Amino acid sequence: MGIPLIDFSKLTSSDTGIRAEQIQLLDKACREIGFFYLINTDIDQALVKRMMSAAKRFFAQPTADKVKIDIKNSVNHRGYGGVGEEQLDEVHKADWKETFDMALDLPADHPLAQKYPKMYGPNQNPTDPVVMETLHDYYVTAFGVSQDLLKAMAEALQLEADFFSRCFTDHVTVLRMIHYPPRPSIEHDNGAGAHTDYGCVTLLLQDDIGGLEVKHRNGEWVQATPMEGALVVNIGDLMQRWTNDEYVSTAHRVRASETGVHRYSFPFFVEPDYETNVACVPTCQSSTSPAKYAPILSGDWIQSRFDATYAYRDAEKVDT
Numbered sequence: 001m002g003i004p005l006i007d008f009s010k011l012t013s014s015d016t017g018i019r020a021e022q023i024q025l026l027d028k029a030c031r032e033i034g035f036f037y038l039i040n041t042d043i044d045q046a047l048v049k050r051m052m053s054a055a056k057r058f059f060a061q062p063t064a065d066k067v068k069i070d071i072k073n074s075v076n077h078r079g080y081g082g083v084g085e086e087q088l089d090e091v092h093k094a095d096w097k098e099t100f101d102m103a104l105d106l107p108a109d110h111p112l113a114q115k116y117p118k119m120y121g122p123n124q125n126p127t128d129p130v131v132m133e134t135l136h137d138y139y140v141t142a143f144g145v146s147q148d149l150l151k152a153m154a155e156a157l158q159l160e161a162d163f164f165s166r167c168f169t170d171h172v173t174v175l176r177m178i179h180y181p182p183r184p185s186i187e188h189d190n191g192a193g194a195h196t197d198y199g200c201v202t203l204l205l206q207d208d209i210g211g212l213e214v215k216h217r218n219g220e221w222v223q224a225t226p227m228e229g230a231l232v233v234n235i236g237d238l239m240q241r242w243t244n245d246e247y248v249s250t251a252h253r254v255r256a257s258e259t260g261v262h263r264y265s266f267p268f269f270v271e272p273d274y275e276t277n278v279a280c281v282p283t284c285q286s287s288t289s290p291a292k293y294a295p296i297l298s299g300d301w302i303q304s305r306f307d308a309t310y311a312y313r314d315a316e317k318v319d320t
């Protein structure tokens with residue numbers, strides 16, 4: 001089984017027949033593989049090109065400049081992460097990638113930053129205004145796509161259309177840029193270790209290199225071959241929990257780039273307000289199929305996952 005294709009323009013169509021048909025396909029994809037290609041979104045090719053050149057400009061800087069906004073100096077997990085900082089798969093070698101993370105930019109004295117300092121607070125921004133403008137434009141556009149998608153998912157699950165999207169007032173959605181430099185040796189094939197994503201859904205923009213693989217139910221790794229103009233979308237752990245395992249958060253990994261090859265990708269991790277109470281949705285439980293998970297605050301869940309995968313956060317835990 002491959003990765004299904006969902007047409008965003010049909011999901012948001014004013015023709016109810018067209019919309020209903022596409023919502024059904026979306027529902028099937030979320031249940032069976034938890035991954036799909038999303039085409040005809042509001043992210044146009046001009047914006048994609050701007051993102052690719054922004055990432056190249058940012059990562060091409062000398063390390064001394066990139067570490068001026070080192071994620072290690074950010075309590076709320078924003079900024080630049082060097083190669084080896086994150087290890088998603090606990091068994092294998094460090095991820096051969098460098099990253100940049102940004103989210104809602106709040107001053108450190110904002111009440112939410114005071115209450116949840118590990119999740120809310122200021123960004124550490126690149127100094128290049130062209131890169132900043134591009135990231136901002138992409139964030140706004142991708143966020144719009146994510147909200148329409150969550151409305152379609154709510155409909156697919158027979159919930160009120162804003163069931164998920166109403167939880168995105170002070171959300172912690174993260175835009176990440178990733179650069180996978182050429183692997184250091186032939187054997188070091190780990191670009192990003194096998195993992196599931198933590199949040200609701202992830203919208204991934206990738207270049208034309210390839211390397212992302214998705215674990216099919218039968219145990220086979222399926223390639224998420226790049227498709228021009230398409231995002232790769234996957235369900236995260238929080239959505240799986242919210243839907244009582246009906247929508248599946250599927251493991252995926254990235255092969256490290258070959259010699260001389262650089263890959264760029266942009267996951268957009270769609271994550272609700274910290275205080276969203278994630279309790280099994282009414283339409284995914286019954287007397288024969290009761291809720292499997294205790295309710296949890298979205299932010300508590302996401303933070304616990306960060307703590308498990310980032311070296312510097314582990315060190316923090318040991319110290320305290």
Ligand SMILES: O=C(O)CCC(=O)C(=O)O
Binds near residue numbers: 192197211212254
């Ligand atoms: O770079 C990719 O293709 C996927 C990255 C990914 O899965 C992640 O950062 O969670």
Ligand SMILES: [Fe+2]
Binds near residue numbers: 196197
């Ligand atoms: Fe991922």
